[in-house]
Amino acid sequence: MERVVIVTGANSGIGLALCERLLTEDVQLRLCLACRNMQRAEAARAALLTSHADAHVDLLHLDVGSMKSVLDAAQEVKTRYRKVDFLYLNAGIMPNPQVNIGAFFKGLLSRNAIRMFSTAEGLLTQQDRLNADGLQEVFATNLFGHFLLIRELEPLLCQSSHTSRVVWTSSSNASHSAFSMEDIQHRNGTEPYSSSKYASDMLSVALNRQKNSQGLFSSVICPGLVMTNLTYGIVPSFFWTLIMPIMYLIRVFTNTFTISPYNGAEALFWLFLQKPESLDPRAKYHSLTSALGRNYVQPQQMDVDNETPEVLFAKLLELENFVKKKLKSEHLDGDAHQRKN
Numbered sequence: 001m002e003r004v005v006i007v008t009g010a011n012s013g014i015g016l017a018l019c020e021r022l023l024t025e026d027v028q029l030r031l032c033l034a035c036r037n038m039q040r041a042e043a044a045r046a047a048l049l050t051s052h053a054d055a056h057v058d059l060l061h062l063d064v065g066s067m068k069s070v071l072d073a074a075q076e077v078k079t080r081y082r083k084v085d086f087l088y089l090n091a092g093i094m095p096n097p098q099v100n101i102g103a104f105f106k107g108l109l110s111r112n113a114i115r116m117f118s119t120a121e122g123l124l125t126q127q128d129r130l131n132a133d134g135l136q137e138v139f140a141t142n143l144f145g146h147f148l149l150i151r152e153l154e155p156l157l158c159q160s161s162h163t164s165r166v167v168w169t170s171s172s173n174a175s176h177s178a179f180s181m182e183d184i185q186h187r188n189g190t191e192p193y194s195s196s197k198y199a200s201d202m203l204s205v206a207l208n209r210q211k212n213s214q215g216l217f218s219s220v221i222c223p224g225l226v227m228t229n230l231t232y233g234i235v236p237s238f239f240w241t242l243i244m245p246i247m248y249l250i251r252v253f254t255n256t257f258t259i260s261p262y263n264g265a266e267a268l269f270w271l272f273l274q275k276p277e278s279l280d281p282r283a284k285y286h287s288l289t290s291a292l293g294r295n296y297v298q299p300q301q302m303d304v305d306n307e308t309p310e311v312l313f314a315k316l317l318e319l320e321n322f323v324k325k326k327l328k329s330e331h332l333d334g335d336a337h338q339r340k341n
């Protein structure tokens, strides 16, 4: 039977590069591009079909930052497919990023310069906002919408007869210190991106603990520093072009500057080829590119303890209940309002 692969945020950057690589590997796949903007999704589909004319590429409307959209999209998936083999949780945002120039120059002269280039630790802050569901937008998009999607698709992902995989596009910028269990949405800080990515690392560990026995396996990757719309939001593309020789020079010292979306998708693609039982549930798989341009994947243990992932999982379940109740009552209010008029 053909394998069903869903990729969120598939219309650009690392997600689109992954789709291209997956179809090159297996043109028989049923590949589903889950995107919030259908025009961009159509364009991505057309681009994929140019190089893989016989491919089966479906489109799914999914705004992973809107809980109603996630529930509707999951319903649609359940009517279209009988199983999901791979669910790539790749959509992500970093709104209003600010680079701390002072910290950058200080870091440049320190012993931690290489680490700073690979993790951006202490360099980046963002300004987040509330979305229409009353959730912090970065948390909702990068983590909670994906959590809800997994929960809704459990009947297709947790089947004892075969294994399914979820793969999180996390980041080396995920940071324990940016995350607080008392403020999982990061309402009060200035590093919502680091916090959401650290939460996804923990959630993956919790999912493995709870769902491996039901045939669901979760993995985490970091694509390295890649030139995409996300990074063009941090520093304009013309500036990246100007400093590209410096970027290639830095690559000699840190192989985390993967730069192209194709290279960045290496770990996502590599995981597609692995047997889930052979993977380490506590590892983050890094896409790396050597100074000579060779792509490879290296696992690194995540900074996650044994208990905290379960606490986060329980908190997310609580929030799921709350959000679903709220959506239901809004729906009933809407119906009552319509009957009145």
Ligand SMILES: NC(=O)C1=CN([C@@H]2O[C@H](COP(=O)(O)OP(=O)(O)OC[C@H]3O[C@@H](n4cnc5c(N)ncnc54)[C@H](OP(=O)(O)O)[C@@H]3O)[C@@H](O)[C@H]2O)C=CC1
Binding pocket: 008, 009, 010, 011, 012, 013, 014, 015, 034, 035, 036, 037, 040, 062, 063, 064, 065, 066, 090, 091, 092, 093, 141, 169, 170, 171, 172, 222, 223, 224, 225, 226, 227, 228, 229, 230, 231
């Ligand atoms: N670039 C980098 O250096 C790194 C990126 N990452 C992660 O890689 C992932 C992919 O990002 P990247 O390719 O770089 O950047 P892009 O901005 O090119 O891709 C992000 C994708 O996510 C989609 N997306 C954003 N918000 C939503 C939403 N609410 N619902 C559905 N789709 C959404 C975007 O759609 P649209 O076109 O409509 O905006 C786009 O397709 C992200 O999770 C990011 O955090 C991690 C480490 C480094």
Ligand SMILES: CC(C)CCC[C@@H](C)[C@H]1CC[C@H]2C3=C(CC[C@]12C)[C@@]1(C)CCC(=O)C[C@@H]1CC3
Binding pocket: 099, 104, 116, 117, 118, 119, 120, 123, 124, 170, 171, 172, 173, 224, 225, 231, 234, 235, 243, 246, 247, 250
């Ligand atoms: C001379 C140049 C290379 C100067 C660039 C400085 C910074 C803008 C970048 C240094 C490390 C980068 C980095 C990211 C963004 C751009 C930097 C801060 C990310 C945070 C992008 C998104 C991620 O998920 C991880 C990246 C880590 C490294």
